[in-house]
Amino acid sequence: xxxxxxxxxxxxxxxxxxxxxxxxxxxxxxxxxxxxxxxxxxxxxxxxxxxxxxxxxxxxxxxxxxxxxxxxxxxxxxxxxxxxxxxxxxxxxxxxxxxxxxxxxxxxxxxxxxxxxxxxxxxxxxxxxxxxxxxxxxxxxxxxxxxxxxxxxxxxxxxxxxxxxxxxxxxxxxxxxxxxxxxxxxxxxxxxxxxxxxxxxxxxxxxxxxxxxxxxxxxxxxxxxxxxxxxxxxxxxxxxxxxxxxxxxxxxxxxxxxxxxxxxxxxxxxxxxxxxxxxxxxxxxxxxxxxxxxxxxxxxxxxxxxxxxxxxxxxxxx
Numbered sequence: 001x002x003x004x005x006x007x008x009x010x011x012x013x014x015x016x017x018x019x020x021x022x023x024x025x026x027x028x029x030x031x032x033x034x035x036x037x038x039x040x041x042x043x044x045x046x047x048x049x050x051x052x053x054x055x056x057x058x059x060x061x062x063x064x065x066x067x068x069x070x071x072x073x074x075x076x077x078x079x080x081x082x083x084x085x086x087x088x089x090x091x092x093x094x095x096x097x098x099x100x101x102x103x104x105x106x107x108x109x110x111x112x113x114x115x116x117x118x119x120x121x122x123x124x125x126x127x128x129x130x131x132x133x134x135x136x137x138x139x140x141x142x143x144x145x146x147x148x149x150x151x152x153x154x155x156x157x158x159x160x161x162x163x164x165x166x167x168x169x170x171x172x173x174x175x176x177x178x179x180x181x182x183x184x185x186x187x188x189x190x191x192x193x194x195x196x197x198x199x200x201x202x203x204x205x206x207x208x209x210x211x212x213x214x215x216x217x218x219x220x221x222x223x224x225x226x227x228x229x230x231x232x233x234x235x236x237x238x239x240x241x242x243x244x245x246x247x248x249x250x251x252x253x254x255x256x257x258x259x260x261x262x263x264x265x266x267x268x269x270x271x272x273x274x275x276x277x278x279x280x281x282x283x284x285x286x287x288x289x290x291x292x293x294x295x296x297x298x299x300x301x302x303x304x305x306x307x308x309x310x311x312x313x314x315x316x317x318x
Contacts, residue, residue, distance in 0.1 A: 001045045001083075001090040011040035015052035015074050019112035020234045022068035026210050028054045031067035031203075038066070041094070043073075043087045051075050051087050055102065062095070062102045062310075067198075069239070069277060070107040070303065072119060081118050088122045088308075095310040102308040108135045108301045110273060111234055120304050127306040131283030134290065136276040136298040138259075143267040146260065146297065154256070154295040161257025164220065168261045171215040179204070182215040185227035189244030199241070204229065214238070216265075218245070218258050225249040226258050236272035259296045278303060 006014070012025040021027050025040065032038050035056030043051035052074045056066020064071030073087065095102045104123065109116045123129075147155055171178035183201050190197040199207070207213070211231050218226035226245035233239045240262075245254045266274050276298055279289035282305075294300070 001043055001050070001086040003090050003094045004042045004044065006040050006042055008038075008040055011042065011052055011054070014042050014049045014076075016076055018074045019072070019115060020070070020107055020237075021211055021231070022065050022071060022233070023052070023054060023074045025054070027068070027207075028056075028066075030207055030210060031056075034058075034067040035063075041091075043090060045083065045086065049076060050079055050083060053091070057100070060100060062098075062100050064102070064104050070105045072104060072106045073115065075112075075115055078114060081122075084115070084118045085122045085126075088119070088126050092126060092308050095308045098310065100310040102310070103130070103305070104308070105305045106303065108137065108275065108303050110137065110301065111237065123304070123306040123308075127308045130305040130307050131280075133278040133280045133283060133303040133305070134285065135278045135301050135303040136290075136293040137301065138263055138274045138276065138296075138298050140263065140267040140271055140274060142297065143263050146263065149297060151295060154297075157253040157256040157295075158260055161253040161255075161260070164252040164254070164257070166225075166252075166254060166257055167219040168258070169217040169219060170265065171217065173208075173213070176205075178217070179208070179215050181224055182217055182227035182229060185217070185224050185246065186229060186242045186244055188246060189227075190242075192247045193244075197242075207231075216258075216262065218254050218261075220249055220252065220254070226254045228258065228262060230262075230274075233275070236270075237275055238266055238271055238273075239275040240277055255292070256296060263297075 008025040008029055018024050028038055035058050037057040039055040041053045042049050053064055055062040055064050058066060091102060106116055106119055171182060183204055187197055214230045216228040217224050228243035229241045230238050231241055276293055279286050279293055
C-alpha cells in the first residue's frame with residue numbers, strides 16, 4: 001500500500017464515496033484557514049486507489065479531523081479487513097517519514113459500520129488509544145410512541161414544555177436574517193455556560209453555502225429563546241452541530257420540547273438518525289448533559305480517538 005499527497009481537486013476526483021461530509025475536499029477547503037497546512041492523501045494498492053484521508057497540520061501534529069467532529073478514512077467501496085490494515089500500516093510509515101504524529105477521531109459506527117468497526121480493531125493494535133467519547137443519537141424510527149417511552153420525570157418535563165406556548169420555527173434556507181438570529185441565541189447560550197463556540201458567524205455562513213444545513217428557533221411570547229444548527233452529514237443522518245436555550249427560560253423546559261419537535265421534523269423528513277453528538281470532552285463526561293440526552297430518548301455509541309506516533313519503535317511503546 002502506497003500513500004501519495006495530491007491536490008484537493010485530485011483528491012475529489014479520486015475518492016467518490018465518503019462516510020460523512022467532513023472527509024470531503026469541499027468541507028476541508030472551507031476550513032483550510034484553521035490549519036497550517038492541509039494534506040490530501042490517496043492510498044493505492046495494485047494500481048487501484050483504495051482509500052483517502054484528509055489531514056490538517058497544526059502544532060506539529062497531523063489531525064483528522066482538523067476542524068470537525070470526526071474524520072478517518074474514506075473508502076471508494078467496501079474493502080477487506082486486511083486491505084484496511086495495510087492502509088493503517090502505510091499511514092504509520094507515512095507518520096514516521098514526516099516525523100509527525102497522526103491523531104484520528106473516528107466517527108460513531110453507525111456512519112459506516114464495517115469500515116469504522118474495522119478501523120477500531122486495527123488501530124487498537126497499531127496505534128495508541130487516546131480516549132473514548134460517548135456519542136448520543138436518536139434513532140428516528142423510535143419516534144412513534146415517543147412520550148410513552150420516556151421516564152416519568154422526562155415525560156413531565158416534556159409536558160411542561162408543551163404547555164408553555166412555545167412556537168417552533170424552521171428557518172428557510174435562504175433566510176440569512178433567520179440564520180443570524182439562531183446563531184445569536186446559540187452564542188448567548190455558550191457564553192452563559194462558558195462553553196467554547198468553535199464556529200464564528202462567518203464560518204457558519206460560508207459553510208452552509210456548501211453543506212446542507214437547517215436552522216430552527218423556539219420562540220416564547222415573541223422572543224427567541226432556543227435555537228439549533230443542524231447539518232446533513234451523511235445519507236439518512238443529520239447532526240446537531242449546536243443547540244441550546246437561554247438560561248432565563250430553562251424553567252419552562254424549552255429543550256425537552258425542542259428535542260421532541262426536532263425528532264418529529266426529521267422523522268417526517270424520512271431520515272434514519274439524528275446525531276446529537278458527544279457529551280464528553282476527551283473522554284471525560286459532562287454528567288448533566290449525558291443525563292439530559294439519555295432522558296430525551298437518545299442512545300449511546302462510543303467514538304474512538306487514536307494516535308499514531310511519528311517516530312520509530314511505535315510498536316514497542318504500545
